[in-house]
Amino acid sequence: DVKVTQSSRYLVKRTGEKVFLECVQDMDHENMFWYRQDPGLGLRLIYFSYDVKMKEKGDIPEGYSVSREKKERFSLILESASTNQTSMYLCASKGSGDEQYFGPGTRLTVT
């Protein structure tokens, strides 16, 4: 079974803090993705990576950056957290097949 894990289920941070969200997959997948999920807005793609050190902007990259130094790990970075970044963050990975496998999500609250 594909396993995608995220470092925290719940996270509370203060405005202006630098926040790191970590995602790890154990299936040697080339592709990894970060989405945010908000009620009524569905899943919106923030960034994705199709190889180590490679990244592509999604629909809403503003205020975020990513890092992929190792194949199994994809990090989402909020350089200076703001209250409008309070959301559920979902990581996903995909190998040579079509299916994206999601992690359990991190609910981030910025106060």
Place this chain on the structure above:
Amino acid sequence: GENVEQHPSTLSVQEGDSAVIKCTYSDSASNYFPWYKQELGKRPQLIIDIRSNVGEKKDQRIAVTLNKTAKHFSLHITETQPEDSAVYFCAASIKQAGTALIFGKGTTLSVSS
């Protein structure tokens, strides 16, 4: 930019009825259309998908149809059961690197017994 429209946003049916959720996409280069189910507090999971060279696909009580000309695809659930209650998301592949998906906003399906 590319987008996926999904309707309805909420759907309530009686157990045993059928449910239909419809999506339209804008990118004519999209060639892969998955449907994900997300139960409350859980991660989205793929339930069925279809590629653009196929018009219909069925898996037990679930079917997906695709009309490439009209750029729309639909999810059909027959003989609904209470455990079908969840949020359903459609998605379409986008041409960037050929691997990313753009999702619809979701449909909350409630099946009452």
